[in-house]
Amino acid sequence: AQRVTQPEKLLSVFKGAPVELKCNYSYSGSPELFWYVQYSRQRLQLLLRHISRESIKGFTADLNKGETSFHLKKPFAQEEDSAMYYCGLLGGGYNKLIFGAGTRLAVHP
Amino acid sequence: GAGVSQSPSNKVTEKGKDVELRCDPISGHTALYWYRQSLGQGLEFLIYFQGNSAPDKSGLPSDRFSAERTGGSVSTLTIQRTQQEDSAVYLCASSSTGTRSYEQYFGPGTRLTVT
Numbered sequence: 001a002q003r004v005t006q007p008e009k010l011l012s013v014f015k016g017a018p019v020e021l022k023c024n025y026s027y028s029g030s031p032e033l034f035w036y037v038q039y040s041r042q043r044l045q046l047l048l049r050h051i052s053r054e055s056i057k058g059f060t061a062d063l064n065k066g067e068t069s070f071h072l073k074k075p076f077a078q079e080e081d082s083a084m085y086y087c088g089l090l091g092g093g094y095n096k097l098i099f100g101a102g103t104r105l106a107v108h109p
Numbered sequence: 110g111a112g113v114s115q116s117p118s119n120k121v122t123e124k125g126k127d128v129e130l131r132c133d134p135i136s137g138h139t140a141l142y143w144y145r146q147s148l149g150q151g152l153e154f155l156i157y158f159q160g161n162s163a164p165d166k167s168g169l170p171s172d173r174f175s176a177e178r179t180g181g182s183v184s185t186l187t188i189q190r191t192q193q194e195d196s197a198v199y200l201c202a203s204s205s206t207g208t209r210s211y212e213q214y215f216g217p218g219t220r221l222t223v224t
Contacts, residue, residue: 006151043112043215043216043217043218044152044200044202044215045214045215046212046213049212086151086152096142096154096157096165097142097154097213098154099144099151099152099153099154100151101150101151102151102152
């Protein structure tokens with residue numbers, strides 16, 4: 001079965017500290033994984049996708065097929081990073097995104 | 110251009126009543142999705158429309174839920190005989206075909222409260 005697991009509901013850090021939001025997936029095929037972010041009072045939006053291997057707002061995520069993980073990392077958290085983060089997996093039908101439960105990141109001054 | 114829009118933004122209804130939630134996707138987007146966002150439950154896939162193909166209804170939680178997409182554009186999600194557990198934010202998203210078809214653009218959501 002296709003599944004995305006985000007084990008942490010809340011991650012609380014201080015400004016300048018490193019951040020790692022965990023995401024593990026279960027998928028029998030070749031996965032395509034994404035991170036979506038929802039800032040307060042804003043729409044859910046794409047943050048980054050694994051195939052582009054890009055860094056957005058200082059965030060990176062590496063697909064580890066051996067560990068079936070796609071953790072989101074940032075070396076120095078900023079207060080404006082506070083938001084809800086969702087890990088997503090392209091599942092059946094190719095366009096169907098399956099999301100994890102989300103992790104709320106709170107960055108304190 | 111305009112993004113995905115949804116109406117109403119908020120809906121309060123009594124248990125047992127039917128509700129209709131509307132989604133206007135981005136013009137030209139052939140794929141349309143409905144998700145439900147519940148506290149502590151994350152984002153739950155409900156239904157997916159792609160062009161003229163039969164919709165993927167695999168995420169609908171019960172037969173009280175149904176959705177239509179007319180003319181390949183506007184979609185309506187209908188919940189019949191609403192229950193308190195239906196209270197959630199209902200999100201609509203759309204995407205285009207092509208290499209970036211996986212980037213879904215989300216609407217602001219409709220917050221449904223069943224009393």
